[in-house]
Amino acid sequence: MKLDRYRKNLQGEVVGPDEKFLKRKQVLELCGISLSHLYYLMNKGKFPKSHRLSHRSAVWLESDINLWRSMNADAFYKEYGEQIKAQQLGEGAAA
Template sequence: MPDQTKQHRFLRIRHVLEKVGLSRAQIYKLMGLSEFPKQINLGGRSVAWLEQDIDLWMAERHHASRQPKADALRKKWEEGLRKISLATPASQAVRLT
């Protein structure tokens, strides 16, 4: 049976730092860039992160690190299509669907 409590567990900053291996400054910088889960205000000056959000972020980072070649090829292909569509007059454009 999966651990249901893990989904709703709050992590304070020290636990987030340990879990993801980043510095406090890096975490807040990534949050400012909307590249890291936002903290949740617990009241007063207390904040925490949902463990589920941190786990999902880590899984996404892991997946992204395994896909750089596929992403680079897709980007290059999309740029090539964009160049073709810019170079081709609208009357001669071929619709790709």
């Protein structure tokens, strides 16, 4: 079984059937931030990246959002910032 085909959360675990996908509005409500701040944090590597479902739809993994909510933004960046930026670079290279 090739695990690289499957979505993974920030901790590197394959997303299971009990994982919830959150839409942008749900993420904003849970985190108490504005849309512009959400994208600012994502660009800085201080917020989990979204997962594309289609060309018009993106979601966030509930486990990633809960992980972010349990940490402050700077601690999150120290732990996962490089990983998020590497993912962003990988997507840019593929496009």
